[in-house]
Amino acid sequence: MSDAIQVKQLRKEFKSASSRSGLKGAFRDLLTRNYKVVPAVNDINFTVKKGEMVAYIGENGAGKSTTIKMLTGILEPTAGEITVNGMNPHKEREKFTQTIGVVFGQRSQLWWDIAVQESFRLLKKVYKVTDEQYNDHMEHVIKTLDIGPLLDKPVRKLSLGQRMRCELAAALIHNPPLLFLDEPTIGLDVLVKMKIREFLKEINEKYNTTILLTTHDLGDIEALCERVIMLDEGQIIYDGELQSLKDNWAEEKQIHFQFIEPIALKELQSLALPFTANWVYDEKSQTYIALLKEEGDHISQLVSAVVSHFKIKDIKIHETSIEEIVRNIYEEGTV
Template sequence: MSNLMIDVDNLTKEFKSHSSRSGLKGAFRDLLTRNYTVHQAVDSISLKIKPGEMVGYIGENGAGKSTTIKMLTGILTPTAGNVRINGMNPHKERERFVKTIGVVFGQRSQLWWDIAVQESFRLLKKVYNVSDEDYKSHMGLVIEALDIAPLLDKPVRKLSLGQRMRCELAAALIHNPPLLFLDEPTIGLDVLVKLKIREFLKELNDRYQTTVVLTTHDLTDIEALCERVIMLDEGKIIYDGALSQLKTSWGEGKQIQFHFTSPKTREELLETTGSELVVWEPSENANSWTANVTNDEEVISVLIKDVVADHKILDLKLLETSTEEIIRNIYEEGVIHG
């Protein structure tokens, strides 16, 4: 038996849609024979995820992220390819399979709108056949960590978006699944709620080694939770690897902000660093300058050492290109990373 939580090979999903002909003549022809166009939402992707990994699955709108998640959870049937989740086929072993996964779709609810949150929890407890003892011990921790005890008696329709999403996450974990799919779980939430959810997911992963697959447009979620990122473009995987490696490979250098004790000129700074190593940019404050350098540890170390040796400084700050900016540049330049 494979030791992989997710094992996907050449997964493909095609959607067929009707294409209308123009004009009255075309309309009559459509009555007899229809034209169809085929859109390949997911194009022969392969990926392997081990138990306990937290993986970010990212891409632009229409890249195929949600379609992939729906196939992995058994909602959609693939056009081609093989899927094994925790040793099971999601489509052929449906009843046994759903007991091993939790799913949260940011824009869909699994809670009943007009009844209290705890009543929804009790219904889901029955659906998943969770014992009273397991429910009490596990959900006690979940409810406390997500701070939803004051919400249990409220109908779902009276909850704010942030409150509802915390309850949705708790509902997906009633049966303590080893695998959790999160599709835009923090969409529209304020910063404090996002932080609470991130902290909870880290604790869940530490305590139970829960495997988490996270799709989101909020890259701060990815940076906070995931060491590995899979990037999708037009249905194909264009990057699968460490988030740190993505930054190293595609970050366009670093910036170092120096705040000196007295005003400096570009000529003074170039005498220290030379024109080939660094590009200096002034700020509105003549005491502050920013050095633009290549993403090389040795170059950065030498630069800081030389500047500190020649000039008195009050402060310095090392800035990296943000993950969001790196990913935007990759898509804009059309770079395919194998």
């Protein structure tokens, strides 16, 4: 499997004007300005293989969108090398754009005052897609995203969820092998998010489409991606499997028990187990909670021991969410 994206020592710097203090400083700024160089992306390296679905995440200002703009040829890097689909995105712009699709959650590629299908026809001409290719591919896209009833409507009359589904369809008119998604589900309701996630899984499986996803919705990551690249202050602090991130950073699992008959906490604490389980009682929900690290079959052993001694009304298992894990990492400042 070859690489769809190769990034080596990628760097992007911006010049930022700094103001002097006081009235005298303001007058001096009129004549000469002081500038400082701010690195938005700081010598990063990574590769994305063809067919991978990778989450590219970080806090606001970490450098995510700047990276995407360099990968799509919108910005020229200050230093480093980028190869996307075998091309330099900035130097081979016209040829390169035929091989990618881009969805920016806060920017539209559809024309505001004309019908959606007219925007599709214009993009079809731009990407030089034949009628046969368009009909064969877009019929499936339109049906799957359920946007058929929206095609005759002007874009300005669509809701946010309707517009985002149309934006995604527009990015796929030429069936690109690589799709960049920058906050594609921002502000959308749960049902629309689920529809978009299911569609992205489908095109990845059907066409082996490579997807690089930046998002603050960590539900998107859990639903779609097995690999995470985490950025902080322009540098990559984690690049690996999502499951490894969970295994290394997840806190204790919580197993919640509700019993049919009243029992004492010390009865649970006295259960014979080959490992340590810390028990607490939540008086509000009248629930006993066992806290333990997930290792091997510890959870099943614990449940078996409890069920064999007491009558159970309900059991719930709570594990640390990916959102909690990412928050913990940024608070610690390292992986």
